[in-house]
Amino acid sequence: MTAAAQALGFTPRTGGSRQLAGTGALLRLALRRDRVMLPVWVLVVVGMVLAMPGSLEQTYGTAAERADAMRSMNANSSMRALYSPVFGDSIGALSAWRIGVYAAILAAVMSLIVVVRHTREEEETGRQEMISAAMVGRRAPLTAALLAAFVANAAVGLLIAGGMAGQGSAGALALGLGVAGTGMVFATMAAIVAQLTESARLAKGLTSGVLGAAYVLKAAGDAGTEDGSSVLTWLSPLGWTQNIRAYAGERWWVLLLIAAAIVAQGAVAYNLAGRRDVGMSFLPTRPGPAKGGLGTAGSLAWRLQRGSVLGWTLGFLASGVVFGGMVEGAADIVGDNENTRDVIERMGGQSGLTDAFLATMVGLLGMVASLYVVASVLRLHGEETSQRAEPVLANAVGRLRWAGGHLVIAFGGAVLLMLVGGLALALGYGKDLGPILGACLVQVAAIWALGGLAVLLVGAFPRAAVGAWAAAGICLAIGWIGPALDLPQVALDISPFSHLPKLPGATAPAWGPVLALLTLACALTTTGLAALHRRDLTT
Structure with missing residues (x-):
């Protein structure tokens, strides 16, 4: 033995056990x-x-x-x-x-x-x-x-x-x-x-x-x-x-x-x-071809993550159509119940029930897309811990190029998901394509901020990388059930999605928080990549 x-405490066993x-x-x-x-x-x-x-x-x-x-x-x-x-x-x-x-x-x-x-x-x-x-x-x-x-x-x-x-x-x-x-x-x-x-x-x-x-x-x-x-x-x-x-x-x-x-x-x-x-x-x-056709780190990242991107895209397409079909019936669902109306308006803003309901659905798509970006960024950590990254980096591929290929899929894929979700939402609703697509793109700022946090954890604190899931889950829980539970604003403000303008429908959107979140995403990503460049792998 x-x-x-x-x-671990293993002891020999005999017979039927x-x-x-x-x-x-x-x-x-x-x-x-x-x-x-x-x-x-x-x-x-x-x-x-x-x-x-x-x-x-x-x-x-x-x-x-x-x-x-x-x-x-x-x-x-x-x-x-x-x-x-x-x-x-x-x-x-x-x-x-x-x-x-x-x-x-x-x-x-x-x-x-x-x-x-x-x-x-x-x-x-x-x-x-x-x-x-x-x-x-x-x-x-x-x-x-x-x-x-x-x-x-x-x-x-x-x-x-x-x-x-x-x-x-x-x-x-x-x-x-x-x-x-x-x-x-x-x-x-x-x-x-x-x-x-x-x-x-x-x-x-x-x-x-x-x-x-x-x-x-x-x-x-x-x-x-x-x-x-x-x-x-x-x-x-x-x-x-x-x-x-x-x-x-x-x-x-x-x-x-x-x-x-x-x-x-x-x-x-x-x-x-x-x-x-x-x-x-x-x-x-299945074994790969005798002669490889992947010439760059980006093409390798796409080959590894293309199935995930396709699956998420199809999911957002279906969800957007379903959410869009619900918009016309929003008034009937709420009826004269002021409490329900207040919950929807807390989630989607004060710009009328239909616009508030649309903003709520857009925000839900954004929070779900944050799960995608975290999963995609953490693929870097998975490649490292499984020791598949070492053969790649042993060639003429720098760490930043290797990581950059995955991050393009992660951050670019988030934009793709929100565009597809917005298009499907407008299709299900039957109108307002431009405003809905714009509202979906605004969500990218908060999604990228959570993606930047995941990059920071992978680069600087790899043992705590799983904490990115916790951050995304907390944001989803706050956005999903926080308004219904009437949480105080200080609790709602923990989520970056709470700082975004409630679009479509807001007459004077506040763009300052959007720029601040984009700046935060860039800072977190840059810091994480710098830490990844300096530290030893698998440590």
């Missing part, structure tokens, strides 16, 4: 490595859910207002597609409608990251091969990864059930089980994909693609029916989550579908894990 294995030998030690190691990431994910998911009842009580203070909101939401196909049909008019039912599916999506993202991190990523970096030199069962790493995901999802489910119990214990339990169960569905799905691919990045991308397809199926099904009975809705695990109908006559039997999916996918993953060697996959990477 190696010294590293002894330090050999396949799972070392699972406990690997689970402890996984939880220790994720001791910061997992609690943050759990608190974000649970916090979003528990904050919703208070917000809705302020917005819809009477039973009559809640009943009117339920009718207007269900009558609007775009709103049904964006969220889901409303199955009840209680505060609990409206909370489950407003945040249940999105909490399940976040739980799914958390789960797939955890499983891929502790399976395929360990093999890709070579750490799993070292650990497997000890008495570690063939299926122990997969078991430990799934157990780590289970611990996180169990915490989410228990905290949601406990925190929402004041609205009704049965509904709280149903909502908690639905969110946690969806997380485990995608954990086992990620376990399958991790056996099929050789790349952790590809495994995360494919599983995220399945999650996106599940949302599209649910949205398409919900747009066509008001009761969630569409075949398309039932083909989506997210559709199962909403059809549990927490606080609206719970359908407990739907949980059996979720449990069956978890067991079936887990069985497939375990079968595949036992039939391959460490580091191998069932879908090996």
Whole structure:
């Protein structure tokens, strides 16, 4: 047994337990490595859910207002597609409608990251091969990864059930089980994909693609029916989550579908894990051409990130059309509810309800685009830690040229996304192409500021590079639910998006904050590149 294995606490196993030998030690190691990431994910998911009842009580203070909101939401196909049909008019039912599916999506993202991190990523970096030199069962790493995901999802489910119990214990339990169960569905799905691919990045991308397809199926099904009975809705695990109908006559039997999916996918993953060697996959990477055609660092960066750019572009195209289709019905959705009107105007400005709603949708596109720019910048860190950057830099390629190729894709791609999103938004709305495109381009200043922060972390503080995700997530949370929770302005001002003019519609836009954010983005990027140029790689 190696010294590293002894330090981790591995002991020899014999007999039938050999396949799972070392699972406990690997689970402890996984939880220790994720001791910061997992609690943050759990608190974000649970916090979003528990904050919703208070917000809705302020917005819809009477039973009559809640009943009117339920009718207007269900009558609007775009709103049904964006969220889901409303199955009840209680505060609990409206909370489950407003945040249940999105909490399940976040739980799914958390789960797939955890499983891929502790399976395929360990093999890709070579750490799993070292650990497997000890008495570690063939299926122990997969078991430990799934157990780590289970611990996180169990915490989410228990905290949601406990925190929402004041609205009704049965509904709280149903909502908690639905969110946690969806997380485990995608954990086992990620376990399958991790056996099929050789790349952790590809495994995360494919599983995220399945999650996106599940949302599209649910949205398409919900747009066509008001009761969630569409075949398309039932083909989506997210559709199962909403059809549990927490606080609206719970359908407990739907949980059996979720449990069956978890067991079936887990069985497939375990079968595949036992039939391959460490580091191998069932879908090996296709070899490149005998003669390379990539002559510059920029062309290499484009080759590595073109799939991501295409996927994000298609997503913004679809989202823009959906958001645009909702604009005409904004007045009908809000009705005479002053609290709802105030929330929209806090998010989108005071320039009339339609313009405020457009500004809100534009701001949402900008905040989501910040996730793209962070992911794209952090590809630099991934190339460095996986030691793929060293062969490139060993040739006549300087660090700044290498980094610049990726940053052009990151910052230029953000502009492309906002242009595509603005074009699709105007297409769905049917007018105001110029003002909407201008409003979308203004968002680039805040997006680039977050991208500059990611460059600074990668260049100067590479071990803290993951903090760029936290910054983008905080900005998204502030912009998404901050106005609904009536957060003070000092809290809203943490996000750079809060300083941008609310366009379209503002009569006298303040351009000073836009220029300040662009200057900040340049300063952060320059400082980060200078630090990257000076320091040693992988340190």
